[in-house]
Amino acid sequence: MLAKDRRFHTTKSERFFDTGAHSGPERAYLVAVDSTSTDSVWSVEDSLSELGALACTAGAEVVGTMQQRLPHPDSHTYLGKGRVQELSDIEKQLNCDLVIFDDELSPTQQRNLEKLLNARVVDRTALILDIFAQHARSREGILQVELAQMEYRLPRLSNQDVEFTRQAGGSRGAMGGVGGAIGVRGPGETKLEIDRRRIRSRISDLKEAIEDVRKQRAIHRRQREAQAMPVVAVVGYTNAGKSTLFNTLTEAGVLAENMLFATLDPVTRYIVLPNHQEVLFTDTVGFIQKLPTKLIAAFRATLEEVVEADMLLEVVDISHENAIEQSETVTEILDEIEALDKPRVTALNKIDLVANPEDIDTSLYENAVPVSALKNQGLDDLLTTIAQVLADSMELVDVLIPYRKGDLVELFHRRGNILQEEHLEDGVHIVGRIHRSLRGYFLSYSTAEP
Template identity: 50%
Template sequence: MGSTYQLLDEINPRTYIGSGKVQEIMAAVANTGATTVVFDDELSPGQLRNLERALGDAVRLCDRTALILDIFSQRAATREGKLQVELAQSEYQLPRLTRMWSHLERQSGSGQVKGMGEKQIEVDRRLLKGRMARLRRDIEEVRTHRRAYRERRAAAPIPVVALVGYTNAGKSTLLNTLTQAGVLAEDKLFATLDPTTRRVELPGGKALLFTDTVGFIQKLPTQLVAAFRATLEEIKDASLLLHVVDVSHPNAAAQIDAVNGVLAELGVENMPTLNVWNKVDACADPEVVRAVAARREQTVCVSGLTGEGLGEMLERVSAKLQDSMVAVHVLIPYAQGELVDEIHRTGVVEAAEFGAAGTEVRAYVPLSVAQRLQPLRLQTAAAVEEQQRIEAAAAVAAGAARAADAAGAAAEAPT
């Protein structure tokens, strides 16, 4: 029905906006017949109550956080998603319980107990806290289940690539094109709330796991970050982040900053990252966008809808994963041939030679695999020579120290 804004040196602690702007909004509501007023920021409980009194009972007042939580509640499909959204809504609602039931007070106590009984708002607050405690217990069970799943996945390590990005950037469409995953992908906010993991085979036969995560948004409510921590923990266990950007969006730069802010809040801002500029086919001048991306080392242009650029993206993913792996040179006995297969599945093999004692392999593997291969490592000739040089130098130093001790003892001996 309409929109308005106000430039203020500081936020009005009572009504967020100035008193004159409140009167202006009241007049606009009366003239347009609007039934809902949405503020594009989070209102404090006091501001919410004062604005509700000013606008009247016929108008629903909603701030940015309440609107996002409402969208999330509509999108939640699984038990985990519903639990997380309900907890976030409860945490938001607790300090904002209205006094609409304050006229309903419990009977005062009998005998020596005097005074008013428990007010309805206090009952509501107590019940809400109890529900929040139950929700946290249920979510902790989900977190335990996810942790066990990740431990099983780590036992047979396959690199995990997490798709992160602003909501509606095209992460689910990209995953569907790569894997035919059948993930819900629609042109709307927060279409995906629950992480979906699918296996992807690279051209060289190497296997990866791609995980689609919940989309981020500017000024993401803190309640959502806390409630969705079990889901967002999937990002922390990833070997590589694919930051998917809707490069055709006019506010793409601001969306990138918003995603980076959430990643910093999760403590994963320094993880290996490949920037994926999606929807390049929807740009006004795709060639210019591709030219800009070509000048950036960690950026690739794709179209999740048409499949354009996905081959180059997978090559860049393979190269990035190799950079994050550990170089190993091992001799694997034929009796442990399953280790050779694991190296091929989880790492990048540079050379493999079959000898009398076993298979000599030079490869890059994840750290967990490298640690298991430690007893089978072979030292290169240069490494052996360096070790011998260090040991010789240590022997010379020890001999010099013994000679010095002997000379000192001789000097201190009585003549």
């Protein structure tokens, strides 16, 4: 089930699932450090719980967890020396296939842990990349995931040095070195350098291909801008119900399952708001805490849909015990991609799973509307709020449009928000808000300053 690129030699940690050796799911043991030096809003227990959900999504069975409180993760082995030995004993007793760490391991940490543990070593980043690789369907998604995987693997190729040399048949001498050095070391080192060059070349090719995708997306955005249709980007924590809400509002038929990162590829659909304004909704990839920086960079073309949107519709699973923490994580990522200043409406989703929906504190979220995408509850209020927030972000104009320019009146009705309309002798007097890109069409008919 692990998405592997067979063209490259993989380390022990990268050979995540081996379906041929197991009749059932692989047994995973989860490890986290409760760092006292971080100001994360997430508790280590909640983070481990989410890591378990990620492992299950990838296809593993969680058989136990370990946590250690430290000022910061140990630079050599992530855990303290004593806990690593304890972990080694536990993973042998439980017959674990892999040990998954709740942070991204440095190449040094990963190499040292691989020497000390019998089970394969996987960190949070590799786990998320594996899930993304399983769920990528479009050419764009596959390219973006592969780029992130290649950039993740490149600094870890040094882990193969000793392993490859041993495979070549060398034995250790009295001083701990490798015997048969002349004929054994060379091929291993050559293989390592070849792999490095091939991955660097592949990364370059992937970046060029993704840049082409980015340019194509820019063309599509310019075409949408020419139509002056506002774009609402649907964002939120993974598994908050984004795709379900998107499907309910737009009848898009996007895959919506109760799993993390069920969909990766952005989808855009047309919708008419209650005030008759036409808008485009774009569903985007879900966010998660500790989202790998490489993944954000690889998905830059996709995330630009969020950056270029006129408004954000954040979907929050209000039934989740970490709803506030999840929303704060979304805010942090929006800040990272420079999309935090956009108008936002928050859909507090899954109220059908809340015992007392009337007790929900909507003041904790921006322009919040309680809804249930699954039960079609609160959706009219949500669309009305979206229309209002969009209108507030548009430009106010006061125009008198001659009757012979009926196409402009019709355009205002479809793309704008009319506050006042009056039929006079000389034409149609309209006071309302219009998308900034359309303002030029109406400037010559202005009767007052906004």
